Amino acid sequence: MAKAHSKSVDRSHQGEQEWRPPERFQTVRLQTVAELLDASRSSARRWLKEAGIRPIAVGRGAKGAIRYRWPDVRKWLESLQCVE
Secondary structure (H helix, E strand, O other), X not given: OOOOOOXXXXXXXXXXXXXXXXXXXXXXXXXXXXXXXXXXXXXXXXXXXXXXXXXXXXXXXXXXXXXXXXXXXXXXXXXXXXXX
């Protein structure tokens, strides 16, 4: 009986880009938004609330997290006027 030859091929580094979900499903943390605005988390939270951008609860309880939809945040950031 002939022994089957199995070649293990590592396909993890064949020029493939890291998979990312479509932009409409991407989320961002409040801390990240605050860093983009160079502001505190409480200020960023207040501004997002005033802009009508609602948070998304991911998970429950102590293990849960609050995120914001990236397309909504990006659109809001792009609409802000720069003051110099």
